Amino acid sequence: MQMGEGVEWALHSCLNLAWAEADGAVSAAKLAAIFDLPPAYLNKQLQALVRAGILTSSSGPRGGFRLARDLADITVMDVVAAIEGPQEAFRCQEILRNGPTGRDGVDYREHCAISKTMRRAELAWRRELAARTLAELRDEVEAASPGSPGAYRRRFAELK
Secondary structure (H helix, E strand, O other): OOOOHHHHHHHHHHHHHHHOOOOOOEOHHHHHHHOOOOHHHHHHHHHHHHHOOOEEEEOOOOOEEEEOOOHHHOEHHHHHHHHHOOOOOOOOOOHHHHOOOOOOOOOHHHHOHHHHHHHHHHHHHHHHHHHOEHHHHHHHHHHHOOOHHHHHHHHHHHOO
16 A cells, blocks of 8 residues: 555645744645645645645635644544545455355455455554544654754745
């Protein structure tokens, strides 16, 4: 399974918004400029976060994006689901039905050992991401790099 790059961009953007000035929104162009990302594509990711209730957006000269909720109330899984969608990564096609032991009336998604294994693995992955909040990620980054919040605030201020 491979997630799109938009997940990484969205997670970093949320942390950057946490470090932005409390009273100001940050434009998609500024968020994109921080990491030299394409603004139009990043904006699509940010709009997905708005639809999911993770960010808010406002238009106008002082418009842009803000966090809609406290970082402690946003999980990594919330961001992943907003960007990638809620679909399961593994989709059992029930090919056993067409095999030599296949039978009609059997839900092979529930009875196939491969399908059950893949669903258990995905559930563990989703639980792990749901157990990590963006506040925990922020704290981890700040512990490893205490100057990060100030550096990002200064960079936002430099960008016009």
